[in-house]
Amino acid sequence: MQKAKPYIGFISLLTALIVVLTACGSGEGAQPSNQKDNQASESSPATRIVKTVNGDLEIPAHPKRIVAQGYMATLLALGVKPIGAPFWDIESPHVQGLTDGIEDIGNIDNSSVEKILSLEPDLIITLSQDPQLYVQLSKIAPTIVYTYDTFKDTRDEIREFGKLLGKEDEAEMWVADFNATVKAAKGQIEGIIGDDETVTVMGGFDKGMYIYASGVWRGVQAIYKHLELAPPPRVQQMIEAGEDNKKISFELVPEFAGDYIFLDSPQEGLLDREGSVWKTLDAVKKNQVFDLDGDYFWPYDPIAIKAQVQKVAEMLQAWKQTQ
Secondary structure, three states: OOOHHHHHHHHHHHHHHHHHHHHHHHHHOOOOHHHHHHHHHHHOOOEEEEEEOOEEEEEEOOOOOEEEEOOHHHHHHOOOOOOEEOHHHHOOOOOOOOOOOOEEOOOOOHHHHHHHHHHOOOEEEEOOOOHHHHHHHHHHOOEEEOOOOOOOOHHHHHHHHHHHHOOHHHHHHHHHHHHHHHHHHHHHHOOOOOOOOOEEEEEEEOOEEEEEOOOOOOOHHHHHHHOOOOOOHHHHHHHHOOOOEEEEOHHHHHHHOOOEEEEEOOHHHOOOOOOHHHHOOHHHHOOOEEEEOHHHHOOOOHHHHHHHHHHHHHHHHHHHHOO
């Protein structure tokens, strides 16, 4: 029996060595590089599926070359620079210094297709509702349509694009900063416009006057949605009916005019400020009319809306100081 002890010890040592070698071979040690790459590829797919107005669409998981037909500044707000955008977006006063290297693709119509093709995008985002244009763009790269009236609140827009681009954290940070800006602007104008006073956004055009209500541009979103300034009853009816704008005759202006008027830059000089109807308005008599620069207030991207909220507050503060 004593002679068997060395043999038993040798068997125990051999068993231990087998256990160690088996563990190394099972993957607890170093892995071949191609195995690591395969695992990384499985955890980070190259594409993903998103829901769009045209159905489910496969897009790059991390697009690198985006053409933005109408949403350039939304991408910039999230730290993403597109490779192409319409010239009027590039020239917006709200994004100067941020657009270097972005190619002008021209108008949002068929004339832009050749230019977009030359840019070799891997994703196209457009606000066009033209089905023929969509077909042409889709042949170039996956194309997502967000029409003009898709987003009623700039916070919804930035969050949607955050999900689309995998930038949810950046989107929430932007929204938090935007909310702080709105809160500060409300504090600046507190007490300037009374609780029972109303505000109208309007503009002269085409031998008449346009009243702007439930839309998102021309200052409407900043004034009604975010600063929460109250519209007069006739404009409130438009908002509740979802009317973006309404053309009226000059004679009907008193029915829509609030105590304060924000006047969209009149096109072609068609607003007669010397006319009898205009001069009878209380807002005109009290010098409570504010001109909105079209270049500044027509854009409705998140960066522009944030700037417009601040601008309206500054305009009201400056007016108050003259009273």
